[in-house]
Amino acid sequence: MFTRGRRVYLDTAASTPVDADVYAAMKPYFSAHYGNPSSIHAEGRAAKAGLEDARSRCAEALAVKASEILFTGGGTEANNIALLGAVRALLDAGEKMDTIHVISTAIEHPSVKGVCEELKQQGASVTYVPVDSEGVVSVEAVRESLTKETKLVSIGYVNSEVGIVQNIRDIGRCIRGYEKEHGTKILFHTDASQAPLWENVLPHHLRIDLMTLDAKMLYGPKGAGLLYVAHGTRLVPVLFGGSQENGIRAGTENVALCVGLSCALKNAVAGRAEQSARVQTIRDTFITALREKIPSAQLNGSRTRRVANNINITIPGIDHEYLAVWLDKEGIAVSTKSACLGVRGSASYVLEELGLSQRESGAIRMTLGKETTQKDMAYTLKALVRFMQKFDRGN
Structure with a gap:
């Protein structure tokens, strides 16, 4: 109290x-535009238009394509979809779990660390790159951890507890260099939920394949997040049901929250x-x-x-x-x-x-x-x- x-x-x-303009943008989708965005009637089409407008607004803020924006129920869900979805896609393509190497750090958000531990239990090899006494992950430490079996790297952009900003751009450059040198493909994910108000979160600038954002850290609503998925990056669903969000995230989208997220993200990047x-x-x-x-x-x-x-x-x-x-x-x-x-x-x-x-x-x-x-x-x-x-x- x-x-x-x-x-x-x-x-x-x-x-x-929630910012006043964000709340104002959301309000019509709780009442006037209440339709299911998957429905074919006028109410559904109005909701669908609002959803896709929100997707385009997020894409514009991040300088990416609208088709690369996947709406989720928050940062935790986005992290799970990114990591589990990427590994399951590898398994579908014929990889064996014991040949999949994942790199992360021991200071990640629980929704990343927890997934890494689950993957380890399932037989994947997981390396936690150490941080120094100030919480910084060195690019060289990441480079030394890469192997020809490395398929996925997940390192948070801004730590939620101590606020350390990792050098995601240079880590991305390091990973791309390793790929070119060894002829491998490594997916690079960052949880950037704490970053947009304070740091550059443009995916092409960061050299990443997957990026998590959460509306509640942006003066937006709780229960809304997004996952940036670079064109050509394959994910397998971790939730099953409908074909929403390109078949990756089943379940009716909460249009009001997606609209709120898009407005909040636009404000964050601009200011x-x-x-x-x-x-x-x-x-x-x-x-x-x-x-x-x-x-x-x-x-x-x-x-x-x-x-x-x-x-x-x-x-x-x-x-x-x-x-x-x-x-x-x-x-x-x-x-x-x-x-x-x-x-x-x-x-x-x-x-x-x-x-x-x-x-x-x-x-x-x-x-x-x-x-x-x-x-x-x-x-x-x-x-x-x-x-x-x-x-x-x-x-």
């Missing part, structure tokens, strides 16, 4: 509010440069002030390869879940890890991979939004200082 008075929302990596620079300035000002006021606070992950809106800190000796609850009562929403991990008290495997497992009680993640102000962060800093004064008195 919200407390009375001021609220500062610093958990945009988990969800964002990226300006809002990224503004929010990064606010973020950096806060980090500098935090280190002055609370010298023991430690920033987790790289300072330089960090997405504009992410702050992930550990204060040694502090119970960070207690701190998060205390801040919520002060009107400040933060998190202690990715919301997708879900279980209260569970350790962050991302921080462990960065070598931070010995730090007590985890971390606090603050992710700023395009509406966050300097005053919001000054208020947050004052609250943290008050908490530390209270904590010090208690000790």
Whole structure:
């Protein structure tokens, strides 16, 4: 339950509010254009037109073809379709599971890591490329992991916990070079759900075959995502039923949510440069002030390869879940890890991979939004200082 008075929302990596223009674009498809887009009558055709307009708008924002946009029920579903669909397509083409090599990292979103573990259980070979102490995957480490049996690489663009921005473009260049040198074909997937508001997500720029996006990270609705599928990339369905979405994702499309996603993505791409620079300035000002006021606070992950809106800190000796609850009562929403991990008290495997497992009680993640102000962060800093004064008195 919200407390009375001021609220500062610093958990945009988990969800964002729906922009007013996005909501306005969605509304007709809840009422006036309510038809099933697969139906042949006028109501169905109106819904279908809205769906395809949304697909074209997404394609335009990403500078790709409309036929390369696959609508899904969110980022988790898109990741499952990408990875499982690609591997099943290989099996259909005659590959054996024990000859399929998949490369990923151990700091991926649970919906990628979970699929990789499932593929391993089914007999595939899975290599988790290590990250350094700042959470960065080196291009050379990826290069050293590639083999002639490598069929799929999945590396997230922006980590949802510590905000590290991986060098997807150069990793893509490395993979394409290996393909040319050895005469192989390797599908390259990135989960870019955390990226569009802050980073360039044009697939051709990144040299990728498959890319996941999620509307709820873009000031769009929950329950909507997309998977970019490069022309010529074959996927096999992981859901069965109708022939929607080129036969890859069965089930009636939620037209309203797809329209909302398309509007939110268009806004994100158009406003990226300006809002990224503004929010990064606010973020950096806060980090500098935090280190002055609370010298023991430690920033987790790289300072330089960090997405504009992410702050992930550990204060040694502090119970960070207690701190998060205390801040919520002060009107400040933060998190202690990715919301997708879900279980209260569970350790962050991302921080462990960065070598931070010995730090007590985890971390606090603050992710700023395009509406966050300097005053919001000054208020947050004052609250943290008050908490530390209270904590010090208690000790």
